[in-house]
Amino acid sequence: MKILAHNKRAQFDYDIKDTFVAGLILSGAEVKSVKNGNVSLTGAYVTASSDGARLINTHIGSYKYARIEGYNPTQTRKLLMKKNEINQLMGKEKGLVIVPLEIFQTKQGWLKVKLGVGRTRKKRDKREYIKKKDVNKEIRKISNY
Numbered sequence: 001m002k003i004l005a006h007n008k009r010a011q012f013d014y015d016i017k018d019t020f021v022a023g024l025i026l027s028g029a030e031v032k033s034v035k036n037g038n039v040s041l042t043g044a045y046v047t048a049s050s051d052g053a054r055l056i057n058t059h060i061g062s063y064k065y066a067r068i069e070g071y072n073p074t075q076t077r078k079l080l081m082k083k084n085e086i087n088q089l090m091g092k093e094k095g096l097v098i099v100p101l102e103i104f105q106t107k108q109g110w111l112k113v114k115l116g117v118g119r120t121r122k123k124r125d126k127r128e129y130i131k132k133k134d135v136n137k138e139i140r141k142i143s144n145y
Helices: 008-013 028-035 083-090 123-143
Strands: 002-006 014-024 045-049 052-056 077-080 096-105 111-120
Touching: 002 028, 008 014, 008 096, 008 123, 014 083, 014 096, 028 111, 045 083, 052 083
Parallel strands: none
Antiparallel strands: 002 096, 014 077, 014 111, 045 052, 045 096, 052 077, 096 111
16 A cells, blocks of 8 residues: 555544545546645545535646646545445534545555544644644653663
8 A cells, every 4th residue: 555645734633533445536647647646635625425425625736748628636526435434424423524634556556545534623632632742752752762
């Protein structure tokens, strides 16, 4: 499994409670662009409805060797998920957000998205998260000596 894009901001802004994996529907030029690392998950989110799940506001730049007229890099993309997974996403309690955590390539060459379902962190929660991270870093630093 090779990680092609990682949404670091999502780990900081949201308290992730559950994760799902979904396939992506992309054109050939988009696949090559993602594999070259020309993708950004910043500000992206997922919506789930009865007709499927959609990835919104993910920036996939155009592939430099493909000339596509009128290409929109932030277009809405459909996710491949089983119906019971989509129903689980729709059945989650109010106030939860679905965000893409990372895009990775499987051993077979397929591109998949790891989705996180979580709640938005408040400012004080973010401060506590930073403090815990710093304390753990200091503990690891001391234990290495």
